[in-house]
Amino acid sequence: MTFIEVVFVERWPFWAGGVVIGLLVPLLYYAFNTALGVSTGYGNLARILLPSRRLTWLQERFKEAWGWRVYFIGGIILGSFLSARLTGAPLWTGEMGVLTETVTWSGPVLAIYFFAGGVLLGLGARIAGGCTSGHSIHGMANGHLSSVLVTLFFLVGGIISANVLRLLVLGGGSG
């Protein structure tokens, strides 16, 4: 395997992804004195897409609707797009792993399912004050106890819902 194939075509070993993602924490501070975090950017998107005239939090927290977080989000989409193109993955797919392999739900039901998951993610992240990147990676890398506790509850929630999904929808097997 050539170097090009290892970096741009093959799936990375877990530690390589961890190293690159982990380095973002100090690099963002070094370049812009900014904490790594993704979920707050959805506030920018809400501010751009939905009426917010009477919502003080959206108005003040996201004064600049098209702030750097929107560009960060755009960059993530662009980076994963390039990654998929280099591996020759299909441009467009309704695939979602074992879920779409197992269930016979129609498109709208799948759409509602993922929309509902998204509502929980968006609401939960704002109440918790961050997500996997802001709390689990940035917060824990900086030794913040609050982020350790929040991450623990992230995991508890995920273990509950994934196992409910396993037992009720995916037939109870472990895959």
Next chain:
Amino acid sequence: MSKKLGFLGFGLIFGFALSRVGASDFNLIYFMFTGVDLTLVGVIGTAIVIGALGMFVLRLRGAKTAGGQPITVKRKDLKRWSLLGALIFGLGWGLAGACPGTVLAQIGEGKWLGGFTVLGMIVGTYVYAHLKSANPDI
């Protein structure tokens, strides 16, 4: 370098890495939470260790940015409802098979169902904005 362009570049690296390591794969999240495959725990764990080492190096160098400004690390303190929010977030993480970063990588990879997760996240954030108007402590 403009901050926006810089973040476009950092996002590009982030999205590329998430996609490369399979974090945008529904199965990897589902199998992590059902205890079948802990690859993602390894990714997050490595990222925490490397992030901590990098922050340590920055502190050794005087905790200054490239432009010479002092670095200020903000702690996300626990509020009254934080852990409940974390639990809600976790439920969504397990159902959608994605978190706020990896769902963007799903979209980049053309997994269009992730687009509904993103729409849900925008609405969930909007619901929070309404709750915040009613109760500033949340």
